[in-house]
Amino acid sequence: MNKTPLIVTVAPNGAYKTKEQHPQVPLTAVELAQTAKQCLDAGAAMIHMHIRKADGSHLLDAHGYKEATQAVRKAVGHELVVQITSEAAQVYTPHVQMQVVRDTQPEAVSIGLREIVRPEVPEADVADFFSWLARNQVMTQVILYDAADVQTWQDLRARDVIGEAPWFLLFVLGRYSAGQVSAPTDLLPFLQVHDNAYPWAMCAFGPQEHACATAAAALGGHVRVGFENNLYLKSGKLAPDNAALVRQVAEAAECLVQPLATADQVRQLFTV
Numbered sequence: 001m002n003k004t005p006l007i008v009t010v011a012p013n014g015a016y017k018t019k020e021q022h023p024q025v026p027l028t029a030v031e032l033a034q035t036a037k038q039c040l041d042a043g044a045a046m047i048h049m050h051i052r053k054a055d056g057s058h059l060l061d062a063h064g065y066k067e068a069t070q071a072v073r074k075a076v077g078h079e080l081v082v083q084i085t086s087e088a089a090q091v092y093t094p095h096v097q098m099q100v101v102r103d104t105q106p107e108a109v110s111i112g113l114r115e116i117v118r119p120e121v122p123e124a125d126v127a128d129f130f131s132w133l134a135r136n137q138v139m140t141q142v143i144l145y146d147a148a149d150v151q152t153w154q155d156l157r158a159r160d161v162i163g164e165a166p167w168f169l170l171f172v173l174g175r176y177s178a179g180q181v182s183a184p185t186d187l188l189p190f191l192q193v194h195d196n197a198y199p200w201a202m203c204a205f206g207p208q209e210h211a212c213a214t215a216a217a218a219l220g221g222h223v224r225v226g227f228e229n230n231l232y233l234k235s236g237k238l239a240p241d242n243a244a245l246v247r248q249v250a251e252a253a254e255c256l257v258q259p260l261a262t263a264d265q266v267r268q269l270f271t272v
Contacts, residue, residue, distance in 0.1 A: 005261035006253045007201060007222035007269075009046040010039040012242040014228030015058040015089040022231050024241045027052045029068040033075035038243035039226075043250030045261045046081040047072065048110060048224060058089040060096065062103035069106070081139065081263045083108035087115070094121045098129045101138070108139035108270075110170065113149055117156070127161045134165035139270040141168040141201070145175045147189040154195055166270045169200040170224065173212055181206035184215035191219065199269065203229055209245070210234040214252045222261075223249055 012035045017025045026035040029051075036047050049072070051064040065084050072082055084106045086097045094116050101109050111133075117126055133140045144150050153169070156162045171190040174182030182204035194200065201222035204212035209230040213223040225245045233239045234248055253260055261269075 003258065004220065005259045005265050006217050007046065007261045007266055008044045008246055008249050009048050009083070009201065009224040010044045010242050010246050011048040011203065011224050011226035011228035012039070013050050015050055015087055017227050018056060022227060022238070025227050027056055029071035032068050033071040035242055036072045036080055037075045038241060039246045040076050040080050042243040042246035043260050044080065044246045045263045045266050046083055046108070048083045048085065048226070048228070050085050050087070058087070058091055060086065060092050060100040062100055065104045065106065079263050081108050081266050082106065083110055083139070083141065085110050087112060094118055095125070102132065105136065106138060108141070109133070110141045110143055112143040113153055114145065117152065123161055130162045134163060137271055139168065140165070141170050143170045143172060144190070145172045147193045150190055150193045157197070166272060167198045168270055169198050171200055171202045173202055173204040174206070181208070182212050183208055184212050187212070187215060187219065205229045207232040207236055210248050210252070213249050217253060217256055217258060225249055
């Protein structure tokens with residue numbers, strides 16, 4: 001059994017989910033703060049946070065991130081790690097994405113590797129950005145969508161384009177599967193090529209999210225769940241809120257006799 005504390009991250013809104021899809025999708029700073037408190041109480045140690053424009057569309061903006069972070073901190077103090085996203089969502093260019101992160105100077109950030117490592121981005125710019133993240137001790141989760149992404153990441157590391165730091169990997173299961181629905185077996189291609197140099201977590205799409213999370217926990221990984229990618233409980237019923245999805249993972253961890261990580265334990269793991 002795995003005794004390493006399990007890091008449970010909640011991704012409560014994403015770039016696209018709407019109130020029409022579920023009334024409990026948090027879109028404002030106030031709603032994010034309320035969701036953060038509920039998910040902390042359910043067992044989360046980290047919140048993966050998107051912010052939105054007034055019309056509900058995706059936004060990357062330093063001022064907006066700082067405002068939302070302040071609201072979450074008011075609700076939960078430092079009992080959750082606050083992770084912002086740099087997701088392009090087909091709107092932002094790589095250099096804008098990187099600049100927003102620099103301007104925000106967040107505690108933690110997620111970076112989609114294939115959104116930054118692009119033909120129009122000089123490799124020196126990629127190196128400089130990751131070096132900046134490391135120097136400023138921004139807890140960085142690198143998002144990888146398939147085994148080829150894992151190999152690209154390992155190649156960049158081997159060539160020292162991306163230097164040493166306490167990086168955190170996120171394996172996205174089922175991003176390119178039929179109907180974008182994940183299954184626990186989607187973990188296998190990632191694990192076959194992963195060199196175990198850094199801790200990893202997974203996120204999954206659709207109603208098997210909980211099964212994927214449980215498999216990841218049993219195999220030594222960490223988990224990210226929430227309305228960003230899934231609205232359903234393991235029973236197939238619509239989840240009442242994000243906290244219900246977190247609570248299911250906490251119950252699975254108890255079955256695995258695995259403690260849940262606190263925010264401070266996450267900080268210790270990913271801070272030099």
